[in-house]
Amino acid sequence: MEVGQVFANRRALSDAQVHRPLQAGTSGIRERGAESVVVGWVGWNEDDRDHGDEIVFTGRGGRALDAGRQVEHRRFERGNAALVTSMTTARPVRLVRFEGGGRAPGYRYxxxxxxxxCWCEKGRSGFLICRYRLVRSG
Known part of the structure; x- marks a missing residue:
């Protein structure tokens, strides 16, 4: 797979094993680390920032299912813990960006x-959120 390659939807990402979950923004487990993250997708976190070669990514959890707003603190568990493992082991993570503003939305590797x-801080909604600074590798 090449940087810039576009995938039509989450199913195509999953089938290509670029990002396997069809909904979650982080793929991976605590024991092995994170494999991939998707930024900029529908339901993307209001606190995230994409600066090209550097991303400030907000971990998962604490959001209301009905409206997607933050309703409780996030914790370093599940996909959040996987990102911590990737940091401590220095394993790189595949990054995918959702590009939904155009006529043909898609996902770009x-x-x-x-x-x-990684750190924890109060987000815009007033709840604690897990944050990660991701930097392009190489």
Whole structure:
């Protein structure tokens, strides 16, 4: 797979094993680390920032299913814990960007990123969120 390759939808990403979950923004488990993340998708976190070669990514959890708003604190568990493992083991993570603003929305492979740091802070909605600084690898 090449940086810039476009996939029509989440099913195509999953079938190509670029990002396997059809809904979650993070793929991976605590024991092995994160494999991939999707940024910019529908329901994307209001606190995330994409600066090209550096992403400030918000971990999962604490959102209301009906409206997608933050309703409780996030914790370093599940996919969030996988990103911490990737940071401590220095394993790169595949990054995919959702590009939904155009006529033909899709997902563009952004390359490998390192998890440089993680922390917890209060987000815009007032709840604690898990944050990660991802930097392009190589």
């Amino acid at each position: 952004g390359g490998l990123f390192r998890v440089e740091e």
